[in-house]
Every structure is written in C-alpha cells, then in structure tokens.
Amino acid sequence: MNKLDWVDKRNLSMLADFYEFTMANGYLENKVSHKIAYFDMFFRNIPDDGGFAIMAGVEQLIEYLKNLRFSDEDIEYFRSKNIFNEKFLDYLRNFNFTCDVWAVPEGTPIFPGEPIVIVRGPVIQAQLVETMILLTVNHQSLIATKSNRIVRAAQGRDVVEFGSRRAHSYEAAILGARAAYIGGCVGTANTIVDRDFDIPALGTMAHSWVQMFPTELDAFKAYARVYPDNCVLLVDTYNTLREGIPNAIKTFNEEVLPRGYRPKAIRIDSGDIAYLSKEARKMLDDAGFSDVGIMASSGLDEYIIRELIEQEAAIDSFGVGERLITARSEPIFGGVYKLTAIEDNGEIVPKIKISENVAKITTPGFKQVYRLFDRDTNKSIADVITLHHETIDDNKPYEIFHPLYTWKRKRVTNFYAKKLLVPIFNKGQQVYESPNIHDIKKYCEEQIDTLWQEVKRFEKPHEYIVDLSQDLWNIKDKLLKENQ
Amino acid sequence: MNKLDWVDKRNLSMLADFYEFTMANGYLENKVSHKIAYFDMFFRNIPDDGGFAIMAGVEQLIEYLKNLRFSDEDIEYFRSKNIFNEKFLDYLRNFNFTCDVWAVPEGTPIFPGEPIVIVRGPVIQAQLVETMILLTVNHQSLIATKSNRIVRAAQGRDVVEFGSRRAHSYEAAILGARAAYIGGCVGTANTIVDRDFDIPALGTMAHSWVQMFPTELDAFKAYARVYPDNCVLLVDTYNTLREGIPNAIKTFNEEVLPRGYRPKAIRIDSGDIAYLSKEARKMLDDAGFSDVGIMASSGLDEYIIRELIEQEAAIDSFGVGERLITARSEPIFGGVYKLTAIEDNGEIVPKIKISENVAKITTPGFKQVYRLFDRDTNKSIADVITLHHETIDDNKPYEIFHPLYTWKRKRVTNFYAKKLLVPIFNKGQQVYESPNIHDIKKYCEEQIDTLWQEVKRFEKPHEYIVDLSQDLWNIKDKLLKENQ
Numbered sequence: 024m025n026k027l028d029w030v031d032k033r034n035l036s037m038l039a040d041f042y043e044f045t046m047a048n049g050y051l052e053n054k055v056s057h058k059i060a061y062f063d064m065f066f067r068n069i070p071d072d073g074g075f076a077i078m079a080g081v082e083q084l085i086e087y088l089k090n091l092r093f094s095d096e097d098i099e100y101f102r103s104k105n106i107f108n109e110k111f112l113d114y115l116r117n118f119n120f121t122c123d124v125w126a127v128p129e130g131t132p133i134f135p136g137e138p139i140v141i142v143r144g145p146v147i148q149a150q151l152v153e154t155m156i157l158l159t160v161n162h163q164s165l166i167a168t169k170s171n172r173i174v175r176a177a178q179g180r181d182v183v184e185f186g187s188r189r190a191h192s193y194e195a196a197i198l199g200a201r202a203a204y205i206g207g208c209v210g211t212a213n214t215i216v217d218r219d220f221d222i223p224a225l226g227t228m229a230h231s232w233v234q235m236f237p238t239e240l241d242a243f244k245a246y247a248r249v250y251p252d253n254c255v256l257l258v259d260t261y262n263t264l265r266e267g268i269p270n271a272i273k274t275f276n277e278e279v280l281p282r283g284y285r286p287k288a289i290r291i292d293s294g295d296i297a298y299l300s301k302e303a304r305k306m307l308d309d310a311g312f313s314d315v316g317i318m319a320s321s322g323l324d325e326y327i328i329r330e331l332i333e334q335e336a337a338i339d340s341f342g343v344g345e346r347l348i349t350a351r352s353e354p355i356f357g358g359v360y361k362l363t364a365i366e367d368n369g370e371i372v373p374k375i376k377i378s379e380n381v382a383k384i385t386t387p388g389f390k391q392v393y394r395l396f397d398r399d400t401n402k403s404i405a406d407v408i409t410l411h412h413e414t415i416d417d418n419k420p421y422e423i424f425h426p427l428y429t430w431k432r433k434r435v436t437n438f439y440a441k442k443l444l445v446p447i448f449n450k451g452q453q454v455y456e457s458p459n460i461h462d463i464k465k466y467c468e469e470q471i472d473t474l475w476q477e478v479k480r481f482e483k484p485h486e487y488i489v490d491l492s493q494d495l496w497n498i499k500d501k502l503l504k505e506n507q
Numbered sequence: 508m509n510k511l512d513w514v515d516k517r518n519l520s521m522l523a524d525f526y527e528f529t530m531a532n533g534y535l536e537n538k539v540s541h542k543i544a545y546f547d548m549f550f551r552n553i554p555d556d557g558g559f560a561i562m563a564g565v566e567q568l569i570e571y572l573k574n575l576r577f578s579d580e581d582i583e584y585f586r587s588k589n590i591f592n593e594k595f596l597d598y599l600r601n602f603n604f605t606c607d608v609w610a611v612p613e614g615t616p617i618f619p620g621e622p623i624v625i626v627r628g629p630v631i632q633a634q635l636v637e638t639m640i641l642l643t644v645n646h647q648s649l650i651a652t653k654s655n656r657i658v659r660a661a662q663g664r665d666v667v668e669f670g671s672r673r674a675h676s677y678e679a680a681i682l683g684a685r686a687a688y689i690g691g692c693v694g695t696a697n698t699i700v701d702r703d704f705d706i707p708a709l710g711t712m713a714h715s716w717v718q719m720f721p722t723e724l725d726a727f728k729a730y731a732r733v734y735p736d737n738c739v740l741l742v743d744t745y746n747t748l749r750e751g752i753p754n755a756i757k758t759f760n761e762e763v764l765p766r767g768y769r770p771k772a773i774r775i776d777s778g779d780i781a782y783l784s785k786e787a788r789k790m791l792d793d794a795g796f797s798d799v800g801i802m803a804s805s806g807l808d809e810y811i812i813r814e815l816i817e818q819e820a821a822i823d824s825f826g827v828g829e830r831l832i833t834a835r836s837e838p839i840f841g842g843v844y845k846l847t848a849i850e851d852n853g854e855i856v857p858k859i860k861i862s863e864n865v866a867k868i869t870t871p872g873f874k875q876v877y878r879l880f881d882r883d884t885n886k887s888i889a890d891v892i893t894l895h896h897e898t899i900d901d902n903k904p905y906e907i908f909h910p911l912y913t914w915k916r917k918r919v920t921n922f923y924a925k926k927l928l929v930p931i932f933n934k935g936q937q938v939y940e941s942p943n944i945h946d947i948k949k950y951c952e953e954q955i956d957t958l959w960q961e962v963k964r965f966e967k968p969h970e971y972i973v974d975l976s977q978d979l980w981n982i983k984d985k986l987l988k989e990n991q
Contacts, residue, residue: 033517037699038677040669042710044698049712049733055719062715100702106734146719153713154697157672158680165675185524188641189839191649191683193519194676196642213638214528215521218584226526228533229637231546231846234858235539235630249533250590261861261990294863349838355673355829362715374718377745379778506745 036091036118037100039154044101047147048111056114056147059366061389064140064156066133067382070168070353074484075132075474077171077467078139079202080163081447082129082457087155089453091120114147122148124448127392129457130205130467131443132474133164134489137392137408139358141444144451146365153360162195163202165356166348169325170206171471173343175479176325178332181340183225184211185320186348199348205464212342220460227290227318233260240270247278247286254279254286255318258303259293268303272310288316288339296321297336304337318342324352325481361385375502386491388498392443395421395435396473403473404435405488406443410495415440423490426499520575520602521584523638528585531631532595540598540631543850545873548624548640550617551866554652554837558968559616559958561655561951562623563686564647565931566613566941571639573937575604598631606632608932611876613941614689614951615927616958617648618973621876621892623842625928628935630849637844646679647686649840650832653809654690655955657827659963660809662816665824667709668695669804670832683832689948696826704944711774711802717744724754731762731770738763738770739802742787743777752787756794772800772823780805781820788821802826808836809965845869859986870975872982876927879905879919880957887957888919889972890927894979899924907974910983 050056069076093115101107101115122144133139140156142149174182184203190196200211201220210223217224228246236242239261247254256274258267268289275286289307291299296319307315319331320342328341345351364373364387373387389411395404405423407415415421417440425431447455458466477485491499534540553560577599585591585599606628617623624640626633658666668687674680684695685704694707701708712730720726723745731738740758742751752773759770773791775783780803791799803815804826812825829835848857848871857871873895879888889907891899899905901924909915931939942950961969975983 035677035699037702038671038680039698040671040696040710041698041701041708042696042712045710045734046712046716049716049730050719052733053720053729058719060715060719097702106737146715150713150715154671158674158676161673162676162679187522187524187638188844189645189841190642191675191833191838192642192646192678192681193522195646195679196522198676212524212526214523214525215519217525218521218581224525226524226529228526228530229634230860231544231630231634232530232533234846234860235534235542235544235849245537246533249536250529253590259862263863293867345839345841349675349833351838354675354833354835354838357673357829360672362718365719376714376718378743379747383777 034090034092034094035087035155036093037097038158039151043151043153045106046150048107050147050150051111051114052108057145059144060146060149060362061364061371062142062149062153062360063138063363063385063390064160064358064360065136065138066356066358067135068357069135070165070350070356071172072483073168073172074478074480075134075487076164076356077167077206078127078131078133078160078164079129079167079205080160080198081126083163083198084126084140084156084159085447085453085455085457087159088120088124088152088448091118091152093118119451120148120448121145121451122152122448123446123450125444126447127443128445128466130167130463130470132403132470134406134487136386136489137406138390138444141390143389157358157360161356161358163198163205164358165350165354166199166202167206167467168356169347169350170203170208171467172325172481173323173328173341173347174207176328176332176481177341180338181209182207183340183342184208184213184347185342185344187213189345190348195348201460203347204460205467207464207468208343222460227255228257230257230260233257239266240273243270243274244278247274251279251282251284254284255288255290257290257292259291263291263294263299264302264306268306272306272312275312275315276310286312286315288318290318290320290342292321296338297331297334300337301335316340320344322346326352329481363387364389373498373502375499375506377503377506384503386495386499387502388495390495393440394443395438395440398437398439401473402475403487404438405490407490407492408495409492410498413492413494423488426491426496429496518574518576518578519571519639520577521581522642523635527635527637529590530634532591534631534634535595535598536592541629543628544630544633544846545848545855546626546633546637546844547622547847547869547874548644548842548844549620549622550840550842551619552841553619554649554834554840555656556967557652557656558962558964559618559971560648560840561651561690562611562615562617562644562648563613563651563689564644564682565610567647567682568610568624568640568643569931569937569939569941571643572604572608572636572932575602575636577602603935604632604932605629605935606636606932607930607934609928610931611927612929612950614651614947614954616887616954618890618971620870620973621890622874622928625874627873641842641844645840645842647682647689648842649834649838650683650686651690651951652840653831653834654687654692655951656809656965657807657812657825657831658691660812660816660965661825664822665693666691667824667826668692668697668831669826669828671697673829674832679832685944687831688944689951691948691952692827706944711739712741714741714744717741723750724757727754727758728762731758735763735766735768738768739772739774741774741776743775747775747778747783748786748790752790756790756796759796759799760794770796770799772802774802774804774826776805780822781815781818784821785819800824804828806830810836813965847871848873857982857986859983859990861987861990868987870979870983871986872979874979877924878927879922879924882921882923885957886959887971888922889974891974891976892979893976894982897976897978907972910975910980
C-alpha cells in the first residue's frame, strides 16, 4: 500500500505547457540553457477576500520532481512535431534534474507576494517544471484554504469532506480530500483517500438504500442490524419530521439498544436544515436520545454554516461537498511562477517583470521569508521578505516598513524570527521528507493559532503585514527606476 | 502511445464514497444485493443560467467500468475496517460487472431532468459505481459546457485552452482540456493532452524568455531565429506599445522575412486589451503586417470576450485559462444518481424520492429520451422522456404537454424522433466504441446547430422543452399521490 503508487506509475513529466518545451529547445539553441535562473512561485490574492491562505501540495510536488523523466515515446512525440532539435531530444532522453528547490512547509499560513516555492537551476530545467509546480500547489492550497474557512465557521463542530462526485475529476477528489484534511476536516467520504492517505473515510447511506426496501422503517432496521455500533440514519427520503425521525427512533429502540449499542446520529440532507434540526433535536431528546448527533449536508459552505449556527440550528457535524471540493465561491488560486534572477559569472543578477498593472510587477532577487513572532504571545507579528543570504537577528530590535508607504515604519522588539522557506531539493537530490498527513494537519492548526483573530475574520480581515527588507527594497526600487 | 494507459495503470475502483461499500455489504447481508435496480444520472440546473449543457466524459466512464476490480490490497484494507463480512470481501475479490448501461453520446446538448446515464443491474453493483459515474460526467460536462459558451462568445475567433496551471489537479487539466476541445476550443497549451488525446498543443513564450536575454529585442530575435516559421511574440513584458510591438516589428523584418516566412502573431497578456489590441493592429498594419494576428490572454471568459468584441478590440484569437478550466462563474455541474426502479419477480417497480424541495423530487421508472427534430429545418423542437419500451412514431402527430402546467399542450407534426440514450454496456460487456475526439467535437458542433438561437442566448435563454410521455407522467403522478 504505497500511498503514492499511483503518482509513480503515471509519469506526469509531460504535463507541462507546450511552451515550456519550445522555450527549453530555444534556450539550448541559443546556448543559454545552462544559465542559472531563479524562479519564485507566489500568489497575489487570497481567495474569498480572506486574511490568509494555507500552503499545501508539497508532498506531491516532491514526487513529481523526483520522477521527472522522458520516455522514448515522449521523445518520439516531440520528434514528430518537426520543430525540436535532436540535441534537445537527447537532452530530454538523458534528463537529470539538478535544481535546488525551497518550499514553505504544508499547513503554513501564507500571504500574497511571498515566495512559497523557489527553484534555482539551469533555466532549461527550472522553466520546464513551471506548470506542474503551479498546478500542484495552486490546487491543494486552494482547497486547504477553503476547508479551513469552513472548519472555522463550524466553531468546533466536525466537518467531513463529502465532495468527490462534484470534484473536477479524479485527483481533484483525492488530493482535494487530502488538502481539506490539512485545512481541518476530520475525514472524507472517499474510500481511496483513506486507503492511500490514511485519512478516515466516513459514510452512512444514500437515499437509494431507503428506496430499496418496502418501507423506510424496513430500510432503517435492515441497516441497524448490520451496523448497530455505527448507526447513522438518513431521515429525509420521504418526510423528515412525520416519518424519518420517528422511524429512526423506533429503529434505535428496537434494533440498536437491544444489541447493547447507542445509536450514533441522524443525517438531514434537504429541506430547511435550521428548522428541521431543531425539531429533530427535540424529538430525539424526548425519546431519550440526547446523545445522538445530528449531521447536516446539502449545499453547505462557510457562509451558510455561519448562518445556521447564528440561527441556533441543532447540528453537531457538517458534511460539506461541492462547495468545498470546488471552492465554489472562488475556485481559482492564482499562484504564478516568475523569473526573479539569473547568475552571470557566479553573480546573482536580479530580474524584474514590469507591468502596466502595478499589481503584476514582480519582486526581483533570490529571497527568503522570515516570520516574526511575539516572544510572549507567540502571535505572528509580520513577515519580512529578505534576500536569501540576509539574516534577521532576533536578539535586537528590527525595523519593518511598508514597501509602498515607506514612511510607515515600526520597530519590532521582543520577537523571534523563523525562516519559512526550507530546502526540499539540493542539486536535484531530495533533502526533505514530508511529515505524515496527521502531523501536517496538527502543524496547520498550531500555525493558524499564531494569527490574531483580526486576520482570521471572514469579512474585511486585517491585512497581515508582509514587508521587504531594506536591501531587497533597494534592489526593487533601483530596477523599477531603470525600467521607467 | 495508448492514450488511456494512465487510466488503466491506476485502477480507480476504490474511488467511491465509503457508503457505497457499506451499503453494498449491507445489501448482501440483507439478501437484496442481487435485486435488479435502475439508477438515473441527471442534473437539475444548467451552469451560468445557460440554455443547454453538453454531455462529456463517456469515454473515461467506459474505461472505468471496463476496469472495475479489487486487488488483494483493497480487500485487506476493507478487512482492516472490521465492519465488512467475509462473504462481501469474497464478492469484491471476484467482482464481475454485469450491469447494462446506457448513456447520451458525448457532444450532445443535454437538459435538466433528463437521464443522461442509466445503469440497470444488481443493486450491489449499480450502487458501487455512483461516485465515479457522477465525478467523470459532471466534470467533463461542466467544462465542455463552459468551453462552448466561451467559443460562442468569440464569434468564430479561435479559442485555445490555457488553464493547466490553475486546474484542480492533474486530470482536471488533462480531461478538462479534452472537454474544452469537445466544446469548441481549437487546442490546448498542455503537452500531455496532445500526446495522449491528439488535441493540438499550442504555445508561444513566457515572460521569463524575454527576461533571460539582455534586452527584449535580443529575446525576440533569439526566438525568431529558432522558430521563424511559427513566430508568435509576447509583447508585454516591459512596455507593450513603446517597446514590445516596435521590437516585434523589428524582429519580423530582420529575422523572419529574410528567412522566407511570414510572422504569425503577437500576444498581449496584460493591460487594457481592447485599447492595446487596437493600437497594436494599427502599428502592425502600418508596418506591412496586416496578416499578423493578435492573440489576447489574461483572465478571459465569455463575458469579457463579448465585451471586448463589442468594443471592437482587434483580437484574432483568445487564450483562455483559469476561468475556463475551473468554470469559475459556476464550477459545479450538479449531476445526481438516483434509484428510479427495482425489479420484483421480473416486473419493473418504479421508485420515487420525495422531497420538501419540489425540485429534488425524482422521476421514477426505466426511461428513454427522445429528441424531436423538425423535418424541414432540422431544428430541435423538444425532448420527451418516455418509458424505456415506448416508441414515438414520427409518422404521425405527437402531442407533448408541460409536466406541471398540463393544460399547456402542443401537437408536433412533420418531425423525426431520435433516441438519445444508447447502450454502452450489455450485461457488463462493452457494446459501444467511443468515436474519436475530433468526430465528437464535430458532432457537438452539428448538434448545437440544431438548437434555436433563442436557446443559445447568454442572458435569459428560452427554456427548451423537456416533457414526459403520458405513460411516464401517469406513473409519477400516481407515486406522488401515494406518498402524500
């Protein structure tokens, strides 16, 4: 049960935009392919106008980079295009990944403008991996971020990922469930995710179960006899209050209790869930089942869950499907991959991309990100993007300043600084082992605890501070002026 | 180059909601697992309030159903859960798919409420395949439908799918590009899709290419020397009008023409595309390059493309990325899978699911869908959902009526009727060969041509008629009354 078996078997090296290959071929033809280039992956906007996003996908990124290779069939495919040089095809045939890669560990809160992945290496290689790096990290960060919003809205109630059937194909279901777990869901409905990622698969019954038996009561009893120790009944196939719940109570009394178990829960999947759950609660309590939970599903997301809780819906756990697995309210995580520097005779030359859209101007140079934490409260104070070799000495005060309104300055004291980017490949060799998924989930929760409530607000959250170091700011300012 | 190699290698039989297995085990324990059940896949709402959706994903659905099997590791996984009977695990070990399956061919316009996939077989099997059927068809139908909206908005201009990096993981990119092609895109940026599905991969250069050379002009010339016969230059890395386009023109004159080629196009990826494209057009025309195209990309969708065209933007082709591959404006295609009948002593007993949401009430029975076409215009008049054995005799008039406002009746004459659902599996044996992707795309275009303009409108389209036959309506009405 090698959990990444399915990634290994299916080599995704060809999952790259075609221009990665035409550029690679062009770099080789122009004798610049060996030049050392630096690329940053970063994103510009937090989905749903949230206060932070969550990094995810590093484990799959590592698997991809470890397995980069091109088969004879791939070479033949390129040859058939009649635009690639044989020398380039040879290069692909003998492809050997030699880049350095840094990434922010999964589960870390991340903010716009910060590099979250950095690749350094021959431009021919560093360019080729663009599509898969973006695809992998964009998708899982999107879902982890969304999942965490929903989990926070549920205020301690369990949230289970239920969305496979509406996912954007197979890995959107599988890796989406993985990311949802990192973001705080307690489990998934998807069996393969349990088998391959050790994330608990949970499930009850579909309406079809109820329809397969002569009556709803027959169906409930049949289920309870097979699963008396884990009896969750779906009560809305016909009429929730008039039939579903009374039949569930009857089943609990006649089939579950006599077998020495307590029933687990009922599930409501349609109708007005606030009203139905409150009525159901009363009926269950009156029947002596105040320990039996009520699970709600059907079109839920963080907005609806917040309202349901405001309306005192009597719901103990939520099954969240399509709006989680597609991140419906904002299904795009807009990470980009930009050249930030090249090496010339061993010297790092920062590069910038200017744009008529100010928001699309890149920050040049080879970087690191430091997060400053308050020593007393352990709360995150600010992130500072620095040049890679800079260190922030947390034994003395450190002045941060707004990169645009540079007169806005703040002297930070009594803090400790942590580097966010860690090496994952060194000269093409993997130097980082992904933590297990449960540890990632736990780490994510801990790291989110370091954020102030104001950053976690759903509406107009406080904008977390992400500044540039003075040295990095100077380089950017100089390049901007030169390119005017 | 077996294009479905990657599906075969990775068995997706375990990609199923856990409850499919607990129910299957429960059916076996309750001795109803052999009962013949009928399930319909259908959807309730057309994304983006459009007038129709497009069926897609059948080829992948067939591959999945053909390869259904459970490995020793899967059995071991289930055994470790301590809730499954050994008899059930034996059943899975020797799993043999014996269902009948019907589906609407890919590329067909489809409408809410119609069965688009029907599965008939032992309930233990017909239930198990729910998640993958929904997942596969929901995703590709979503993207094919979105792609077609964008392609129609472009009014004959080429649309290329550019979205891999923002897709919801790997198959969302790969199968999304496939579905986008069915919906009308002329190609994709994704190499693996070209290799595996014979869909043309197209591409130019990234901003990083331009940044890798000392100047933009150097970068353009370097590119043109390698690809003089297919020279498309990205002109917005620094300043589009002041530098990018003049440098492109200089490159065309100095590197492309002398080699005996005409340049292909320029690409604009930022800034105000309407304005920039019009200025670019003038500059290119004045320089003698009126045959050189202008490609636009960056955050496009059908809404923006319509406006750009209204504003007379001088754009010849569109690269559409994240908003296509995620179907951003509505990323959910809400297909569901519902039990509609069971067999009892060889007799079909229709089943209904009642709901307090009227829209969630199902239509019972084993069905077929007929589409009625006008003999003179070949336009689609209406769809009629019938019982499976019913035939519509198109040699005589046929009366259709609204299933809710039953007094609204219409006598259709001079029509021919076509069955939409075709058999794809017969007793577990595949009986349908997917057409090649180019034929599916062509078929899709032809079928959309049978729809009236009113149905294709973007805003408040005409609601296409989908009625029930009298016999089917009678069955539904009877079950509704019985369940009151």
